[in-house]
Amino acid sequence: MNNVIETQGLTCRFGKTAAVDNLTLAVPEGSIYAFLGSNGAGKTTTIKMLMNILRPTSGKAGILGVDSTRISPRELAQIGYVSENQRLPEWMTVAQFIAYCRPMYPTWDDAFCKRLLAQFDLPLDRKLKSLSRGMKVKASLLTSLAYRPRLLVLDEPFTGLDPLVRDEFIRGMLELSGEGNWTVFISSHDIDEVERLADWVGIINSGSLKLAESASDLQTRFRRIECVVAESTRLPAAPPPSWLIPEIAGHTLRLVENNYQQGASEAQILSLFPGASQITVTPLSLRDIFVALARTFRITG
Amino acid sequence: MLNRTHMLPFQVQFKAGAPVSEQVVYAVKKAIITGGLQSGDKFPSVRILSQELRINPNTAHKVVAALVNEGLLAVNPGIGTIVANARPSTRQQRSELLGNEVERLVVEAKNLQLEFDDVVQAIKQHWNRLS
Numbered sequence: 001m002n003n004v005i006e007t008q009g010l011t012c013r014f015g016k017t018a019a020v021d022n023l024t025l026a027v028p029e030g031s032i033y034a035f036l037g038s039n040g041a042g043k044t045t046t047i048k049m050l051m052n053i054l055r056p057t058s059g060k061a062g063i064l065g066v067d068s069t070r071i072s073p074r075e076l077a078q079i080g081y082v083s084e085n086q087r088l089p090e091w092m093t094v095a096q097f098i099a100y101c102r103p104m105y106p107t108w109d110d111a112f113c114k115r116l117l118a119q120f121d122l123p124l125d126r127k128l129k130s131l132s133r134g135m136k137v138k139a140s141l142l143t144s145l146a147y148r149p150r151l152l153v154l155d156e157p158f159t160g161l162d163p164l165v166r167d168e169f170i171r172g173m174l175e176l177s178g179e180g181n182w183t184v185f186i187s188s189h190d191i192d193e194v195e196r197l198a199d200w201v202g203i204i205n206s207g208s209l210k211l212a213e214s215a216s217d218l219q220t221r222f223r224r225i226e227c228v229v230a231e232s233t234r235l236p237a238a239p240p241p242s243w244l245i246p247e248i249a250g251h252t253l254r255l256v257e258n259n260y261q262q263g264a265s266e267a268q269i270l271s272l273f274p275g276a277s278q279i280t281v282t283p284l285s286l287r288d289i290f291v292a293l294a295r296t297f298r299i300t301g
Numbered sequence: 302m303l304n305r306t307h308m309l310p311f312q313v314q315f316k317a318g319a320p321v322s323e324q325v326v327y328a329v330k331k332a333i334i335t336g337g338l339q340s341g342d343k344f345p346s347v348r349i350l351s352q353e354l355r356i357n358p359n360t361a362h363k364v365v366a367a368l369v370n371e372g373l374l375a376v377n378p379g380i381g382t383i384v385a386n387a388r389p390s391t392r393q394q395r396s397e398l399l400g401n402e403v404e405r406l407v408v409e410a411k412n413l414q415l416e417f418d419d420v421v422q423a424i425k426q427h428w429n430r431l432s
Contacts, residue, residue, distance in 0.1 A: 030359070032358075170352070170355055171352045174348065174351050174352045174355075174358065175352075177347065177351050177358035177361075178347075178348050178358075196315065196321050196354070196355055196356045196357065197355060197356065197357050198357065199357045199359055199360070216320065219318055219320070280408075280412065283317055283318020283319065285317035285318065288317070
C-alpha cells in the first residue's frame with residue numbers, strides 16, 4: 001500500500017523547545033488516520049509542517065509523494081485542509097467565498113458543491129464574519145470537499161462545535177467516501193468523535209509518536225483485567241512491562257494489559273498472584289486506551 | 302433543518318472493543334429475523350451506512366460484503382442492494398446469533414458462582430414472562 005503522508009525524523013524547534021521531535025509517521029492511502037494527542041502535544045505543528053506553513057528544523061515530510069517544502073498548486077489542488085485556527089476572508093459572503101475558491105481547483109464539482117450547500121444549510125448571501133463558528137467551519141469544509149480531494153487534512157475540526165454541527169461535519173466528510181483512494185488525516189483530542197471512523201491511530205505525546213497502528217490491532221491487544229486478590233497483596237516491584245497502570249484497591253487488582261493473549265495473560269496473573277480469583281477481562285474503548293497510555297506517559301515521561 | 306438523514310432499517314448499539322463490522326452484521330441479521338428487514342427491502346448504500354453509523358467506509362463496505370457473501374443481501378445492478386433472504390434458513394443459524402449473549406451469560410453466571418440449574422431456572426422465568 002502507498003503512503004499518502006510520510007515523515008522521517010521530522011522536528012520543529014521553537015527556541016529550545018522541540019514542539020515536534022523526531023517524528024516518523026506513515027499514513028496509508030485509503031485510510032482514515034486519527035492523529036491523537038493532548039493539547040500541546042504537537043499535532044498542529046506537525047500538520048503545519050505537512051502543509052508547508054511551517055518549515056521543519058530538521059527531518060522531512062512527504063505529502064502525496066512530494067517533499068512538503070516543495071508542495072505546488074498541483075498537489076494543493078488535491079488536498080483539502082480544514083484547521084481550527086484557519087483564517088478565512090471574512091469580508092466575503094458565502095457565495096463570494098465559493099466563487100473565490102472554485103478557480104483554484106480543476107476538479108471542482110458544481111453539482112456536489114450545491115448538494116453540500118443544501119446539506120450544510122449555509123446562507124449564500126451572508127458574510128463569513130457574521131457567521132457562527134459552526135457555520136464558518138462548514139463553509140471551510142465545503143470549499144475543501146467540493147473538488148473531491150484525494151487527501152483531507154483536518155486539524156482539530158470539532159473544537160467549539162455543537163453536537164449537531166459535528167454530526168453534519170462528519171456526514172459531509174463522509175460524502176467523499178465513494179471515492180476510490182480517498183484518505184483522511186484528522187487530528188483531534190476528542191477521541192469519541194473519531195473512534196469508529198478511524199482505521200489507523202497515531203498517538204503523539206510531547207512531540208514524539210508513541211504509537212501508530214491499525215485500530216483493529218489496537219483493539220485486539222488492549223484489555224482491562226480485573227481480579228480479586230488476597231488481603232494486603234502488593235504489586236510486584238517490577239510488574240510485567242505489558243501492564244499499564246496496575247493498581248490494587250481493597251481486594252481488587254486492576255490493570256490494562258497492552259499485549260493480551262487469551263490464556264497466557266490470565267496465567268501470568270495467577271503466577272504472580274497465586275490466590276487471584278474472578279479474573280475478568282474486558283475490551284477497551286479507544287478513549288480508555290488513550291487515557292491508559294496518557295497516564296503511563298505522565299509517569300514514565 | 303434541511304439536513305438529509307436516512308433512517309436505517311436496523312439499530313446498532315455499539316459496544317467498546319468488539320469489532321465494529323461484526324456488531325453491524327449482527328444488528329442486520331437480527332433485523333432480518335425479527336422482520337424489520339424483509340426479502341426485497343432496499344438495503345442502504347455503503348456511503349449511507351457509513352454516514353448514519355459514523356463508521357469507517359471500509360468497515361461499511363466489509364459489512365455489505367459479508368452479508369452478500371452469506372446470501373442475506375443481493376446486489377442488483379441498477380436497483381442497488383436488497384435483502385435476499387427473509388430469514389436465515391436453519392434453526393442452527395438462528396441460534397448461532399445468540400452465541401455472544403450466551404457466552405456472556407455463562408461468564409456472568411460462573412462469576413456469581415451459580416449452578417447450571419439456577420441459570421436454566423432464570424431463563425425459564427424470563428421466557429415465560431415474555432411469551
